[in-house]
Amino acid sequence: xxxxxxxxxxxxxxxxxxxxxxxxxxxxxxxxxxxxxxxxxxxxxxxxxxxxxxxxxxxxxxxxxxxxxxxxxxxxxxxxxxxxxxxxxxxxxxxxxxxxxxxxxxxxxxxxxxxxxxxxxxxxxxxxxxxxxxxxxxxxxxxxxxxxx
Amino acid sequence: xxxxxxxxxxxxxxxxxxxxxxxxxxxxxxxxxxxxxxxxxxxxxxxxxxxxxxxxxxxxxxxxxxxxxxxxxxxxxxxxxxxxxxxxxxxxxxxxxxxxxxxxxxxxxxxxxxxxxxxxxxxxxxxxxxxxxxxxxxxxxxxxxxxxxxxxxxxxxxxxxxxxxxxxxxxxxxxxxxxxxxxxxxxxxxxxxx
Numbered sequence: 001x002x003x004x005x006x007x008x009x010x011x012x013x014x015x016x017x018x019x020x021x022x023x024x025x026x027x028x029x030x031x032x033x034x035x036x037x038x039x040x041x042x043x044x045x046x047x048x049x050x051x052x053x054x055x056x057x058x059x060x061x062x063x064x065x066x067x068x069x070x071x072x073x074x075x076x077x078x079x080x081x082x083x084x085x086x087x088x089x090x091x092x093x094x095x096x097x098x099x100x101x102x103x104x105x106x107x108x109x110x111x112x113x114x115x116x117x118x119x120x121x122x123x124x125x126x127x128x129x130x131x132x133x134x135x136x137x138x139x140x141x142x143x144x145x146x147x148x149x
Numbered sequence: 150x151x152x153x154x155x156x157x158x159x160x161x162x163x164x165x166x167x168x169x170x171x172x173x174x175x176x177x178x179x180x181x182x183x184x185x186x187x188x189x190x191x192x193x194x195x196x197x198x199x200x201x202x203x204x205x206x207x208x209x210x211x212x213x214x215x216x217x218x219x220x221x222x223x224x225x226x227x228x229x230x231x232x233x234x235x236x237x238x239x240x241x242x243x244x245x246x247x248x249x250x251x252x253x254x255x256x257x258x259x260x261x262x263x264x265x266x267x268x269x270x271x272x273x274x275x276x277x278x279x280x281x282x283x284x285x286x287x288x289x290x291x292x293x294x295x296x297x298x299x300x301x302x303x304x305x306x307x308x309x310x311x312x313x314x315x316x317x318x319x320x321x322x323x324x325x326x327x328x329x330x331x332x333x334x335x336x337x338x339x340x341x342x343x
Contacts, residue, residue, distance in 0.1 A: 006173065007170050032190060035187045080172075110166075113162055113166045143162075144158060
């Protein structure tokens with residue numbers, strides 16, 4: 001399950017982190033929460049939805065606590081903060097845009113970028129579909145302002 | 150115009166996300182410590198459950214003596230029950246004492262694997278012992294209660310059925326939980342060994 005969804009989990013952790021160590025801390029924390037929560041996962045929602053939800057909740061929760069563990073080895077053999085190739089530069093641009101948003105908005109825009117419907121986003125972040133629409137409108141405005149700066 | 154800017158911005162972000170996904174596709178999870186930490190959590194949880202069960206059994210012994218005395222059940226049945234509870238307590242301690250959370254974090258994976266298998270096997274063996282015991286115990290208990298004129302038959306049946314269902318469900322849940330946790334640990338180890 002983890003191997004199949006590692007990209008989703010890593011992307012969320014990356015967008016909520018400030019450096020490589022923090023990505024690894026978060027990645028570790030999300031995997032543990034997934035493992036712990038798997039027993040209670042009743043299959044009422046899709047597994048993807050549940051993984052997104054756990055990933056976001058963990059990251060938002062850690063963002064609040066700003067709890068840090070001792071540094072550990074990389075959780076994936078990639079360093080998006082320090083690599084210098086063209087692709088990483090593009091990824092960094094995406095990171096810079098998303099990371100300037102509030103944590104909750106980061107979650108919404110990431111899901112929207114994954115082509116999810118308002119209903120699906122609403123189910124993951126725990127607000128109404130209408131609210132998702134309103135928030136997305138504001139996010140788009142914010143992103144637009146960023147590019148004008 | 151706004152729409153155009155929105156689309157352009159977001160389209161670019163989508164392309165960037167696709168690049169990120171492509172990059173991540175090439176990566177594998179290499180953090181052994183991460184898996185070990187998750188494994189340690191499982192072992193800790195298993196031990197915590199065993200401790201709770203142990204405390205419940207320990208408290209159950211004097212409680213059984215009191216209840217049996219009140220019901221007027223024979224000393225033999227009481228001794229038989231207490232003996233079983235004591236054996237269960239020892240089993241609980243010995244089974245879960247083999248694998249410590251620290252070992253899951255730092256120990257040799259082969260040893261952890263063997264110990265997780267041992268726990269799994271011990272529970273399967275325990276089932277083979279406890280089911281015949283429970284059949285004998287239930288028959289004996291019902292027989293002794295039927296000899297007590299002061300206890301109404303309806304009360305005996307109701308108590309027996311309710312107790313049996315609740316106890317049975319707790320037992321099955323506990324057994325499945327340990328088997329599942331041990332399986333998860335074993336799977337995790339296999340993944341690390343690949």
